[in-house]
Amino acid sequence: MSIEPSVRVEDKLFYNRYLVDTGRAHIKVRPHTTPSPELLTMLKACPARCYELNDKGQVEISVDGCIECGTCRVICEGSGDIEWSYPRGGYGVLFKFG
Numbered sequence: 001m002s003i004e005p006s007v008r009v010e011d012k013l014f015y016n017r018y019l020v021d022t023g024r025a026h027i028k029v030r031p032h033t034t035p036s037p038e039l040l041t042m043l044k045a046c047p048a049r050c051y052e053l054n055d056k057g058q059v060e061i062s063v064d065g066c067i068e069c070g071t072c073r074v075i076c077e078g079s080g081d082i083e084w085s086y087p088r089g090g091y092g093v094l095f096k097f098g
């Protein structure tokens, strides 16, 4: 007997709304040529899938769908691979829909 989840993460994320602070990303990936193990971990660990590999094999972030969970902040804390802060007041994720 297999147990299937009744609700997928992607379905729940759909109900969130975001007010994007254009041009002021609240999380930044430090420039690098080869990603650290911590950055590579973020490709799978971010629940909103904000981290991606570009065509040069570097890790990039798009914060538009960030749910401010702090996972990347914890994982990359020791490596210094990212700069993390909350969005400015009024911007970012709105959870009241889901």
Ligand code: SF4
Binding pocket: 027, 045, 046, 047, 048, 049, 050, 065, 066, 067, 068, 069, 070, 071, 072, 073
């Ligand atoms: S705070 Fe959470 S949702 Fe936002 S980029 Fe980091 S891991 Fe992804």
